[in-house]
Amino acid sequence: MAKPVGTVTRGTTNPNRLRRMDRWIAASHGPELRRTPAPLAVDLGYGAAPWTALELLHRLRATAPRTQVIGVEIDPARVAAAKPYECEGLTFRHGGFEVPVPGRPALIRAANVLRQYDEEEVTAVWQRLCARLQPATPHTSGGLLVEGTCDEIGRRHVWVALGPEGPRTITFATRLGSLERPSDLAERLPKALIHRNIPGEPVHAFLRDFDRAWAAAAPYASYGARQRWIRTVRDLSVDWPVRDGVTRWRQGEVTVEWESLAPRR
Incomplete structure (x- = not known):
């Protein structure tokens, strides 16, 4: 073999x-x-x-x-x-x-x-x-x-x-109850992106915008972390190619087209 x-x-x-x-x-x-x-x-x-x-x-x-x-x-x-x-x-x-x-x-x-x-x-x-x-x-x-x-x-x-x-x-x-800000997920980026979370790279811009949308959605926290997340992803989808819809978002997920975050060579 x-x-x-x-x-x-x-x-x-x-x-x-x-x-x-x-x-x-x-x-x-x-x-x-x-x-x-x-x-x-x-x-x-x-x-x-x-x-x-x-x-x-x-x-x-x-x-x-x-x-x-x-x-x-x-x-x-x-x-x-x-x-x-x-x-x-x-x-x-x-x-x-x-x-x-x-x-x-x-x-x-x-x-x-x-x-x-x-x-x-x-x-x-x-x-x-x-x-x-x-x-x-x-x-x-x-x-x-x-x-x-x-x-x-x-x-x-x-x-x-x-x-x-x-x-x-x-x-x-x-797990939304453990999240302080979306950019906390940066430490779990896959190997193709873990070293690309720096200014000038798309994934860095995405996480920056994700944090800004999370901060802007703070008033929704009174309805729970899930509602704040859904509002955040809805706002994020204005500028980023977010897939799926509320059914998946409420699970604490957001899926984006790969090409929008792919490393710049």
């Missing part, structure tokens, strides 16, 4: 750490999974414990019951430790960015995997993973790669969604 592509991560994991990402995937990609006869989802780099893969299976099957999940880890000891947790619809394999699974996945989730890599390596990894996705057809948008970073207990999370053609959107998600 060829050597897996990549390096071993810290492996930090906690139950429910990726719930915000999973909720968004189920809502945004659920219809695509249901249209796929035998949808395969990959939890790439699930870490030292199999909890996130088990949770992904349960959350996706709630919206697409035929979904199968394969957890892929580059550390063979972690694969061996996860094997006892295999069940109907869930298996574990040794591998890395080559994604050694049969066929083309409808979903690859890579959470907290690229944080340790250099920024210059991100594009090549994205391209490699996107090439493994289920291709788009005249009636489908193809598979989805979701890559991002969150804190240890999943309160703050930022992820990029990519299709076979490349990056599509970036989503900021948070």
